[in-house]
Amino acid sequence: MRERKDSEPASTTGAPVGVVGAGTMGAGVAQCFAEAGYSVVVVDPDPEALGGGPARLRAGVRMARLLRRRSSPSTGSGTAAGAGTPAPSSPSPEERVVWSEKLSDLAPAFFVVECAREKVPVKEEVLRQLDQVCGPDTVFASCTSCIPITRLGSFTGRPDRVIGTHFMNPAPLKDAVEVIRAPGTSEQTVQRTVDLLAELGKRALVVRDAPGFVTNRVLMLTLNEAATVLGEGTADAETVDRIFQDCFGHPMGPLRTADLIGLDTVLDSLDVLREFTGDERFRPCALLARHVAEGSVGRKSGRGFYQYPEQRQRPEHHLVSRGGASHG
Numbered sequence: 665m666r667e668r669k670d671s672e673p674a675s676t677t678g679a680p681v682g683v684v685g686a687g688t689m690g691a692g693v694a695q696c697f698a699e700a701g702y703s704v705v706v707v708d709p710d711p712e713a714l715g716g717g718p719a720r721l722r723a724g725v726r727m728a729r730l731l732r733r734r735s736s737p738s739t740g741s742g743t744a745a746g747a748g749t750p751a752p753s754s755p756s757p758e759e760r761v762v763w764s765e766k767l768s769d770l771a772p773a774f775f776v777v778e779c780a781r782e783k784v785p786v787k788e789e790v791l792r793q794l795d796q797v798c799g800p801d802t803v804f805a806s807c808t809s810c811i812p813i814t815r816l817g818s819f820t821g822r823p824d825r826v827i828g829t830h831f832m833n834p835a836p837l838k839d840a841v842e843v844i845r846a847p848g849t850s851e852q853t854v855q856r857t858v859d860l861l862a863e864l865g866k867r868a869l870v871v872r873d874a875p876g877f878v879t880n881r882v883l884m885l886t887l888n889e890a891a892t893v894l895g896e897g898t899a900d901a902e903t904v905d906r907i908f909q910d911c912f913g914h915p916m917g918p919l920r921t922a923d924l925i926g927l928d929t930v931l932d933s934l935d936v937l938r939e940f941t942g943d944e945r946f947r948p949c950a951l952l953a954r955h956v957a958e959g960s961v962g963r964k965s966g967r968g969f970y971q972y973p974e975q976r977q978r979p980e981h982h983l984v985s986r987g988g989a990s991h992g
């Protein structure tokens with residue numbers, strides 16, 4: 665069992681972590697906490713997403729074990745970097761996670777990571793409900809890609825306890841998290857979040873609040889331009905990506921990165937960036953919009969800028985190896 669930190673209120677000891685959304689990021693974030701020894705409650709109102717959650721988590725745990733064994737063959741404990749070695753009888757990460765369709769099941773959580781869809785009204789509804797359901801000390805951390813944390817905090821009566829924890833994808837395999845502090849976020853909330861992430865073996869890179877923060881203010885523009893270049897016929901998808909890999913040394917090109925994120929999430933993120941900056945540079949290009957309208961949303965649907973036939977057979981496989989690009 666994990667040790668309580670001095671900075672952590674005693675009332676949180678033994679309390680679960682809440683995760684809202686059982687999709688790509690929700691399953692990955694749940695895995696991070698479960699591997700560090702926390703009980704986790706994941707909530708998603710969509711029965712299909714909820715039903716697929718355990719398989720996504722299992723696939724993530726398998727992938728993480730495999731990669732950790734490969735990188736340190738002598739230890740191979742299969743635990744998160746910050747979690748220590750569990751006793752032989754301790755529950756597996758999968759056993760530490762409970763899946764539910766009821767947000768009220770997050771009532772005992774001391775920390776909730778919101779990983780619902782990248783739409784302001786969706787997150788507004790979730791946060792307003794969480795504010796009613798959870799205790800006054802509970803921190804709400806959003807995994808939003810682009811929505812300013814100030815706006816998210818305004819949907820609650822506790823803006824001082826609202827913060828951005830922008831995990832990268834796949835969350836269990838990435839060492840750093842972009843942490844966003846809004847002007848209203850308290851110092852204590854920042855410290856609790858940084859300490860908690862350290863327990864997961866993750867370094868917090870703290871930035872100020874702005875649409876898209878640092879990561880996606882830059883990345884989303886690049887992904888959209890890469891799709892524009894492809895749509896204009898300047899080069900095929902493979903060549904666009906190879907240029908970034910072979911000329912710039914990036915581990916993954918922008919089109920494969922967009923497929924990994926999910927083209928629906930990229931589109932939603934661009935819409936949010938355009939809404940909050942008023943800048944037309946973020947208008948999603950026609951090819952991206954067409955793929956999303958056709959349901960070709962990338963790796964998770966088996967097709968995007970590339971085909972992923974193995975994904976269609978095993979939709980829980982949302983993960984790539986550590987060599988892949990980080991994204992958020």
Ligand SMILES: NC(=O)c1ccc[n+]([C@@H]2O[C@H](COP(=O)([O-])OP(=O)(O)OC[C@H]3O[C@@H](n4cnc5c(N)ncnc54)[C@H](O)[C@@H]3O)[C@@H](O)[C@H]2O)c1
Pocket residue numbers: 684685686687688689690707708709710713714778779780781782783786789790807808809810830831832833924925926929933991992
């Ligand atoms: N995919 C990425 O690479 C990535 C990386 C970092 C951050 N993010 C951000 O994380 C969040 C989740 O993205 P994702 O890729 O996991 O999307 P996803 O589409 O895989 O999952 C979103 C989940 O939210 C659920 N949901 C919708 N309404 C809900 C509600 N009212 N309550 C609870 N759950 C609800 C959906 O059923 C779905 O399962 C978004 O804000 C996204 O921008 C995504």
